[in-house]
Amino acid sequence: MEDLVRIRDLTVRFHTYEGVVYAIDDLDLDIRRGETLGIVGETGSGKTMTALAILRLIPYPGKIESGSIILFDRSLPGGLELLKLSEDRMRSIRGCKISMVFQEPGSALNPVYTIGDQISEVYLLHQRKELGSRAKQRVDDLLGNRDGFAASVKRPLWRWQRRLYNKIAEGSNPLEPRILSHIPLFRRLLWRLKDEAGLLTVSMLKDVEIPDPDRVAGRYPHELSGGMKQRAVIAMALACSPELLIADEPTTSLDVTIQAQMLELFRRIKVDKGASVLFVTHNLGVASEVCDRVAVMYAGRLCEVAGVEEIFLHPLHPYTRALLDAVPKPGKELQTIPGALADAFNPPPGCRFHPRCPSAMPTCQQERAKLKEVSKDHMVACHLF
Amino acid sequence: MELRSYIIRRLLLLIPVLFGVTLFIFGVTMLFSPIERASLYVSGIRDLSDLPGIIERFGLDKPFFTQYGTWITQVLHGNLGWSLAVGMPVWDAIRSFLPATLELAIFAAPLVVFTGIFLGTRAAAHKDKSIDHVTRILAISGWSLPTFWLGLILMMVFYSLLRGFFPPGRLSVEMDFVVHSAGFIRYTQINTIDAILNLNGPVLLDALKHLILPVITISTVNIAFIMRLMRSSMLESLGKGYILTARAKGLSERVVVNKHARRNALIPVITVSGYVFAGLASGAVITESIFTYKGIGWWAYQAASRLDIASVLGFALFTGVLFVLVNLVVDILYTRVDPRVRLGGGVQ
Amino acid sequence: MAKKLIVTIIALIGIIAMVLPGCGEAGPTPPSPYIGSGKLDGNGIPFNFFNDTNTRRAFSYAFDYDTYIHEGLQDQGECVGSPIVKGLYGYCATSPKYSYNLTLAQWYLEHSGWGNLSDIGFKFTLAYNAGNLVRKTACDLLSEAINSISEKMEVSVLPLAWPSFLDKFESGVLPIFNLGWLPDYPHADDYVVPFMARAGDFAAIQGYGTATIDALIAAAFADTNPVTQLEKYAQLAQIYHDDAPGIMGAQPLARRYFTGHISGFYYNPCETSYPGRLIDMTKSQNLTTQPFIPFLHNNTFIYQTIGDARTLDPCWAYDTASSEQIQLIYEPLLYYNRTSTTDFIPLLASDTGTFNATDNTLRFTIRSGVNFTNGDTLTAQDVEYSIERVMVIRRASGPAWMFYSPLFGNYGFDCRYPGNFTLVDNAITVDGNDVVFHLSSPGWVVPFKQILTQSWASIVDKNWCVSNRSDWNGTQADVARVYRPLTAGLTKLYDVAMGTGPWKLNTWSKAVSISLDENPTYWNAGLTPVPFDHVVTSVFEGWTSRRDALLAGDADIVDVPATNYNEMDGYTDRLNYYYNLPSMSIDAFFFNFRIGG
């Protein structure tokens, strides 16, 4: 399987008045086409930052210091260096090629706009052409098979609309509609675009198994249950059938039954949309459910990457082991990881896990361990190997 | 809740408020001795012999609640009393001075609200950039300006340097003639509007010339205020999750700020704008007195400084009503801006 | 957390504790009542402190008259020794005056009836009505002078809001009070009575006056022989000086500033109207200082003042602003001849009145051929009605008393009682085309004529009043309906006016402006053509705006506060000046002989 996204020595730092936070430190990671890659780690281990870094949405005062993130898109060979793209190009990728589902469906939706509005926004933004041609189609139908007085009156308008939508369909951002969309009253002349977007929205809502989608489309977020919201958010993310779907703890805030449905949904998406999923979670159980491969992070660094069975059956990195032990199992008393997560401001030198590591060696305190492939598709960053 | 019943319920709230307000003022004025209050009606010491008569006529020596009662019954019969300050019934006074103040408010309020919101948005969108710092400095300075002093300074500049360019009052003598001439119909008493309705250019120009300085004076502080508020509430909503979502959708910064962030940020601003408008309309006492711009605030000042109790009470009633009405409008506006808000009930 | 809270609270309380004592001395808190301990123990004064002549004289010598005139009145004042001020009928130029002389003051204090006051020492408070800066200056001068004589003597100055000042004044608790007096008619009697008669407005409060003085006042007033009469008034002036019941501050001198093109102003101290008599003025046509539309300024007289008229009803108006307007719209029987206060010209009367000593009657023949602006002709009945109307309605603290005193020698009575009404009715009778006033004393002839010149004596149209305004219909039965209205708004002519005067009311937007138009059918137009087509009086409280209007030529005259006189010098290019115009008002200190009434 070829890579979809290749992250190389990515470094993200937060420059705050209290000092520099090493959120991500020299991270190498590949996301393969059509796979679900899980990123697992404690809170603050930098998994969310990795996700945001791919979208270049690191919040102020964070900054991507160095590294490269390459998106291999079928359309353009050689791939795209995301970190070198102009902000405009980047925007055209966000929500279209790469989209994201956030942890809190409640806060992820804008309370003052309807679900429909917020989803069709994506279409209007990224799929103008399609909408344009669809709208043109409609007008053509009208021109073709309508007659009678009313029609004859409307015809000129229709013709004009046709020209308009045609331009839009041809893309290259024509002047006329652009001007129109800025003039409050005339803006509504483009209503057919909205309609089309609306239709797409409803079908998308149907896809994410929302009952009675066209009613829901008209609802405001606060009128929906948590599960519904999350589905809506996912629908929004899938709107333009992205190549990569980043899901940041999508299930954490939901109760168990809903969680199950969500995971089911994600599996399905992967199957029929063929999209790769970057699944960020702190919950190994969940990860084992959905992921093909799992990457374990600790204090901004990658500890171990491997296929899901592999990592659950033969975890190598002491931290991974500790994590697995920390998962409560029936009839086995719970292991906890000694010590606390490394201080973000002055992290321990060498391997950041060594203060908590049961099998730490002197070298661990000096030099950091490189990520090396110990067996097929199984990489570990630890001096033990 | 259904709109009509809600409005009715809110209007019922008027009663306790107005009752409290008037009762309180009445209490304050009762701190005067009957003679002191009677002496408002005599011209000089030659008439001191009349004081007992006046006290008796107006029942100024009656117990507190008797006097308050008589006043209330008066009001319920639609008689707000006589305004000594301007020599006409209080009700007429309100009617004849309100247009001037409304005119001021009509020009000031949009200026205040829109400038404030615009600058606030810009500042928040470019937090810690130069524009943010500039606007912030402007805002804090404007916020610290004593209105009366600003007025005086403006007068100093525009009366003495550019003499007669922005004259005081509401109209110059000439235009006053025109306005009172038969050909000119005073639909609203609001000069600018009347001028437009009568298609009379000179009057319009003259009225505007008289308006500029008061409007500037009254707006400065409020603009600063709204701006700061808008900035902080913008910052708040820019920190929200849905902004990240919007960005992740690939929306341009302009859309993110102006569509997704602003509408949420407006909610607290609306309340304050309501108060600001109420403040403007309930009389910019200081501004109007400085520029002898005879609106309701000027009247209130004259009344209060002459202890014209009837007028002060009337004015208090007026502001009370205004206050409650503005609150009502604000609440209704809420429901338009924020779908979560239900009339009566708070956020769902 | 709790600790933090407690600390905060303590801090707050601490702050307040620190600052509250300071707040204690915030604003001069008066020794109440204003005479400190109330005993002559160095910390106060006894209630009858000023019952001692030498003490009063000491204070009279301790007031710096020259500084008061120079700085308080901006050099616009003259010192007068007695209440009979310059310009009054009965004024005596030779009557003695006090002058600023600290050594004399000290001597009198040391030889006061209380012993050596500069050793004993005393404390009391000098109150004035807040906002009146001239009086503040006067009080500061007096207190500083006294304090400077000996540190044992301390006079502190305290502002009181006008209502409470009147209250304190009336209850007689102020040891010394500073007030002004403005005559209603320029006759010595209108001064000596309030200042010296036991029942007088000031004297009564002070507790000053004796039977002999009262007798002398009566005699002086009734005396028809000018020579002896003037002697008597001179005598009264002397008495006032010797008793020193008050400190005569100074008689202010007024100024007027007109735009250059207004001419014909002459000053009459009894003229109520600030701009003078407009009918005699003219406006030159070269309008160099006119930036605006000429057609209007040409023949419009624009006057900017500080306060709006309260009413246009002659029976209510008792304030300058109202009288100014009323006298432009209405006319009285006669008026002062130019600058004189004792020589008259007939207006609505055809003569200046003939006095019949046998029955004390004053008879005027009504001018014929005079029309009101609504076309009605002026009749003797109108005159009778106008005067009786004022007396019958008799609004509280209004001008009605000014007819009662000359006609009955009292301050008025309630005409709802038939008996009283008949008296009033008979006091003014119509005889063909003549109106006859039955005076109570021959002494009243001149003062009564003076009273007849003022706004309250304006002649209204009876028919119009009764039919159009449903005003008092002239019968006793109707009196109760109109008697003593509570507010100006309740009189029928409150905001309308229709007279014989040279101008007629166009619009009155309250508190903003009054504009009058020329009366096209003015009876006297042949002799004195009406100079202005419009007269606009607009109200501007702010001095700066008034001043700039005057300098820009937007106003022909504005009210100039005495404090800003000097600022107005040096505009000879555009202004006409009139200086040193003696007013008849006076500000004075009055000693309270028995503090606390």
Next chain:
Amino acid sequence: MTDWRFTARQLVKNPLSLIGVVLIGIFIIIAIFAPLIAPTPAGHHDPYMIPRDGYWAEPKPPSAEHIFGTTQGQYDIFYGVIWGARTAFRVALIVIGITILIGIVLGSLAGYFGGVLDEVIMRITDVFMAFPWLILAMALVAVLGPSMKSVMIALILVWWPSYARLIRGDILQVREEDYVEAARGLGASSGRVIMRHVLPNAIYPALIMASLDIGAVVLSAAALSFLGLGAPEGYADWGQLTQFAQNWISGPLSDPLKYWYAVTIPGLFIFFFVLGWNLLGDAFRDIFDPRLARR
């Protein structure tokens, strides 16, 4: 949240707030050393009454013995503004102090016990908020007579409701917090719970608001004196000094700005005083603002 070291560093780091601190510092010094900066002339009874140099109405320009010149009535502007600083501080501290106390008492009662008590108190605040405060203050001052005391009383009367509301709001939030519930669960008396657990966490917003308000209070007091309803004539008070200049805004045509000093100087003192507090308060708001969490 209130890490004072952090606060201090922020204050110093932000130039604006630094200016604020400096301004306030200067005014504090002025207020404390007023008797040294502008000594009261001998035989002058009340130091807060501005000494007059004669009684002439027209202001006199700055000169050797009157650094800022004299205003209408020959009151020494310099003396006035210096001692005016004391007046300003006194008014501000007393008003704010007392207002906060009232606010704490009523606010915590309303917020903690809720129900009828809450309703009543809130209705009362409604009344006061619906009130034309300037007019109320004017009426009060007129009744109580011209003195700083009446100004303060008036201001306190119109100021307390906002604090009562603020503190009530905070308490409503805090009382739901777990540790308060816990304390209640342990059967602590309400008074104890309020004092030990609720107030300490509810009061800080009020204190910040106070720092924001000091400027506003001084402004309002000045406005009152400007309308001639505050200090007695000649009292060292910035607002009144400004009022004295009201008749001297424009000079003769030849020299329009002749009396600039009388108009500008007192106003500038008010402005800078208020500016200082507002800058400080603004910084506080940013620092303590839980939304703009520290990064």
